[in-house]
């Protein structure tokens with residue numbers, strides 16, 4: 001019998017640190033190390049100023065670490081040139097923000113397709129059936145033609161979740177994805193985010209203030225003063 005090796009990590013952070021320079025130097029992150037496996041749903045929590053946004057900006061290749069290494073899918077992505085970082089972002093990462101950032105002039109379907117559109121009209125045409133099916137899956141099948149202002153906050157955020165999956169990313173980064181919603185909508189949107197990314201086998205890293213939502217992740221990393229204070233896996237469903 002062969003024992004299967006654990007999947008090689010999708011993302012590795014190795015002693016990552018970040019110091020903001022300027023009039024006052026601020027150390028925002030120190031010695032942050034962890035690895036994320038394909039399909040893992042990771043929540044990052046921590047009090048205000050603990051370094052969550054700083055970390056998410058590094059993971060999203062929107063900023064570069066002052067120390068350490070960030071390896072995405074086997075490639076050192078710590079200090080890419082801006083053009084290269086933009087390409088990796090477009091092709092490898094999906095983003096969901098607290099505010100959906102949908103384009104007001106475009107329909108729900110066109111918004112969801114936007115990352116494909118950026119990659120070319122052919123790509124958009126090819127992916128349209130999948131995007132229609134995903135929008136249907138999140139309950140928006142009859143609202144494909146609506147513009148963002150004609151949708152509720154929860155509906156807009158569901159479009160943003162589908163959009164984050166448009167380019168078939170390796171990793172979805174979510175910054176307070178339900179932070180702008182009431183608790184019932186937050187619950188629904190979180191459940192859809194979890195279901196869709198699970199079905200697609202995508203890893204998710206989600207920053208949240210909401211401990212109840214964090215408890216539903218596979219794993220919770222708590223930041224404190226820019227360091228990993230704890231890294232805990234959820235026990236998962238009990239086997240009978």
Ligand SMILES: Nc1ncnc2c1ncn2[C@@H]1O[C@H](COP(=O)(O)OP(=O)(O)OP(=O)(O)O)[C@@H](O)[C@H]1O
Nearest residue numbers: 020026027028046047048049050051052053054055
């Ligand atoms: N651009 C910047 N220049 C200088 N210092 C910064 C900058 N951005 C953040 N900081 C500092 O870095 C530390 C971490 O900030 P960060 O925004 O990552 O925290 P956070 O955990 O996201 O907090 P919150 O929950 O309030 O959003 C804080 O001390 C903050 O003041």
Ligand SMILES: [Mg+2]
Nearest residue numbers: 049052053054
């Ligand atoms: Mg923040």
